[in-house]
Amino acid sequence: MSKADAMAAKVLPLMPEPTPSEPLVEVRDLRIQLRSRDGARLLNVVNGVSFPLHRGRTLGIVGESGCGKSTTALALMGLLPGSARVAGGQVQFAGENLLAKSEKEMRELRGAKISMIFQDPMVALDPLFTIGDQLAEPLERHLKLSGAALRERQVSLLQAVSIPSPETRLGQYPHQMSGGMLQRVVGAIAIACNPALLIADEPTTALDPTAQAQFLDLLARLRDTYQLALIVVTHDFGVTARLCDDVLVMYAGSVVERGPVREIFDHPRHPYTQALLAAIPQAQEDRQGRLRTIEGQPPDLARLPQGCAFAPRCPNVRPKCHELPPPLREMGDGHVASCWRAGEV
Amino acid sequence: MLFYFFRRLGRALVTIVGISVIVFVVARLSGDPTLQLAPEDATPEELAQIRSELGLDKPIWMQYVVFVEHVAQGDFGTSIRYQQPALSLVLSVLPATLQLGLSAFVLSTIVGVLLGVVTALKRDTWIDSGLRGVVVVGQAAPSFWLGMMLILLFSVELQWLPSSGRMSLAHMVLPTMALALSSVAVVLRLTRSAMLETMSADYIRFLRSKGMSKSLIVWKHALRNASIPVIAVLGLQLSYLIGGAVIVETVFNWPGVGRLMVEALNARDFAVIQAGALLVSFFTVGANLLVDLLFGLVDPRIRYE
Numbered sequence: 001m002s003k004a005d006a007m008a009a010k011v012l013p014l015m016p017e018p019t020p021s022e023p024l025v026e027v028r029d030l031r032i033q034l035r036s037r038d039g040a041r042l043l044n045v046v047n048g049v050s051f052p053l054h055r056g057r058t059l060g061i062v063g064e065s066g067c068g069k070s071t072t073a074l075a076l077m078g079l080l081p082g083s084a085r086v087a088g089g090q091v092q093f094a095g096e097n098l099l100a101k102s103e104k105e106m107r108e109l110r111g112a113k114i115s116m117i118f119q120d121p122m123v124a125l126d127p128l129f130t131i132g133d134q135l136a137e138p139l140e141r142h143l144k145l146s147g148a149a150l151r152e153r154q155v156s157l158l159q160a161v162s163i164p165s166p167e168t169r170l171g172q173y174p175h176q177m178s179g180g181m182l183q184r185v186v187g188a189i190a191i192a193c194n195p196a197l198l199i200a201d202e203p204t205t206a207l208d209p210t211a212q213a214q215f216l217d218l219l220a221r222l223r224d225t226y227q228l229a230l231i232v233v234t235h236d237f238g239v240t241a242r243l244c245d246d247v248l249v250m251y252a253g254s255v256v257e258r259g260p261v262r263e264i265f266d267h268p269r270h271p272y273t274q275a276l277l278a279a280i281p282q283a284q285e286d287r288q289g290r291l292r293t294i295e296g297q298p299p300d301l302a303r304l305p306q307g308c309a310f311a312p313r314c315p316n317v318r319p320k321c322h323e324l325p326p327p328l329r330e331m332g333d334g335h336v337a338s339c340w341r342a343g344e345v
Numbered sequence: 346m347l348f349y350f351f352r353r354l355g356r357a358l359v360t361i362v363g364i365s366v367i368v369f370v371v372a373r374l375s376g377d378p379t380l381q382l383a384p385e386d387a388t389p390e391e392l393a394q395i396r397s398e399l400g401l402d403k404p405i406w407m408q409y410v411v412f413v414e415h416v417a418q419g420d421f422g423t424s425i426r427y428q429q430p431a432l433s434l435v436l437s438v439l440p441a442t443l444q445l446g447l448s449a450f451v452l453s454t455i456v457g458v459l460l461g462v463v464t465a466l467k468r469d470t471w472i473d474s475g476l477r478g479v480v481v482v483g484q485a486a487p488s489f490w491l492g493m494m495l496i497l498l499f500s501v502e503l504q505w506l507p508s509s510g511r512m513s514l515a516h517m518v519l520p521t522m523a524l525a526l527s528s529v530a531v532v533l534r535l536t537r538s539a540m541l542e543t544m545s546a547d548y549i550r551f552l553r554s555k556g557m558s559k560s561l562i563v564w565k566h567a568l569r570n571a572s573i574p575v576i577a578v579l580g581l582q583l584s585y586l587i588g589g590a591v592i593v594e595t596v597f598n599w600p601g602v603g604r605l606m607v608e609a610l611n612a613r614d615f616a617v618i619q620a621g622a623l624l625v626s627f628f629t630v631g632a633n634l635l636v637d638l639l640f641g642l643v644d645p646r647i648r649y650e
Binding site for chain 2: 110118138142186190
């Protein structure tokens with residue numbers, strides 16, 4: 001156990017090991033509709049997403065902008081925008097369906113049992129209040145801490161996310177800190193009340209490469225120390241490779257492939273996953289070559305094709321692909337993919 | 346913060362000097378008071394004598410130096426019309442103006458901010474659209490028209506409230522309303538748009554993800570962030586309400602600085618115009634200084650700049 005781990009373990013008592021068979025989170029057939037700008041149509045932005053997640057494990061949700069990955073994350077928090085509504089499915093969390101809970105009940109869970117980290121740390125904190133004040137808020141609200149106990153907890157939380165001279169930092173304002181530092185503060189706020197589930201939506205996209213690597217390491221350490229169930233929403237397979245146990249690839253609101261991270265990297269079954277992996281810039285090989293991209297445009301959710309949503313951009317398309325959307329099929333080893341040709345490739 | 350304060354204070358003093366020059370020059374541009382003081386059949390010699398008694402025959406820059414020297418000693422000159430010190434004349438009517446202006450200011454701040462927050466939170470409901478209708482009327486209706494409508498309704502038809510003078514608290518109600526309505530409209534509209542903007546900010550979403558209650562998010566975080574443009578406009582409203590109540594004071598026959606100034610302008614009573622304008626500009630500059638200080642208090646980024 002490293003020094004930082006030991007420090008972190010001091011802050012929050014380790015949770016008892018969860019029973020491995022029971023997932024902490026079980027999303028079943030989640031469907032979300034979004035009212036279009038003109039209000040005339042309902043778009044299916046999330047279309048039957050399912051996955052289990054155990055404590056201490058990490059799920060990566062990968063896809064292009066607008067594929068529904070962030071919407072899925074917000075639905076778990078109960079923070080969907082007013083124009084969106086849950087059209088079906090369940091989100092089981094510690095044995096309870098979150099989608100059936102009232103806003104008041106969700107407020108008790110948010111920040112206490114389920115926390116979220118957002119993309120841009122420079123705007124995630126209120127610029128007019130000190131770090132200490134914003135860190136104190138969830139502690140006061142959920143844990144009813146005050147006085148010396150509150151102060152002690154604030155300091156040790158900043159230590160747990162490796163922020164030097166925490167006493168000074170508590171009195172500072174967001175504009176006095178760097179992006180990487182602020183994302184650590186956001187992380188400290190997110191884990192302040194010892195949550196079971198942490199959702200990170202593009203947590204490193206706004207950071208410089210050094211800060212990115214440090215923050216991913218921090219997330220991994222927090223997950224292992226507190227046995228967090230971690231969901232990382234990203235468009236970056238590098239983040240996935242570094243942090244995740246399982247990957248869920250989304251396209252046009254649907255899951256196209258899901259499985260253990262090594263399986264997905266070594267044997268991607270869906271042509272979209274294959275194309276995404278091929279589009280990762282390689283430092284060594286193919287230096288002279290051009291960046292590989294995916295032909296065509298991301299789909300317009302208002303005009304999805306009748307068959308497979310990826311068919312218009314798919315290099316292996318067959319007539320059947322234009323007729324019926326392919327179901328998710330078991331590929332073995334917990335690997336599922338929705339492609340009519342998944343068995344052949 | 347102290348450095349910040351002194352820098353703003355220095356800027357305020359420069360502004361006051363600038364205003365004194367403008368007031369002094371503009372008052373003289375309005376015409377020659379000797380013609381009004383002298384009898385109609387006065388000879389050029391008599392006119393020249395009056396001018397030299399008033400010091401108007403000296404070059405204008407020398408007149409200004411004399412003016413500043415006197416002002417520094419608290420002497421704003423003597424009213425040509427009333428033959429009284431101009432400063433005491435203005436000071437005697439200042440309380441009436443402050444009473445009306447400050448009550449209109451407090452009213453428009455409280456009502457404007459509260460309704461601005463409500464309309465932002467209840468966006469696109471009947472409350473929102475209804476109050477926005479009131480805002481349009483408040484901004485479009487000229488205060489003299491509004492004042493007369495209020496008099497017609499509450500004084501003439503219903504006979505609930507007095508229409509003119511300054512005898513009791515009841516006399517304040519109508520002029521305060523007439524003066525405050527346009528300010529309420531401005532403050533409401535600005536608070537609403539500032540609140541809409543802050544409520545969609547990322548840190549509000551992060552606060553919600555922390556499980557914070559709606560009232561804490563709205564009143565502690567969103568309103569404080571929205572208050573920066575609102576404070577700026579409140580500063581403008583404060584100087585407008587104290588310095589610009591001329592028309593409302595006239596409609597309601599309210600014995601304030603505004604009415605005195607109109608009379609002084611008509612009579613080319615330089616000393617009174619200068620004293621009145623300078624005094625009102627003190628309040629304007631003071632209001633701006635207050636706004637700057639509030640900015641520093643509210644926003645650490647301004648404080649540490």
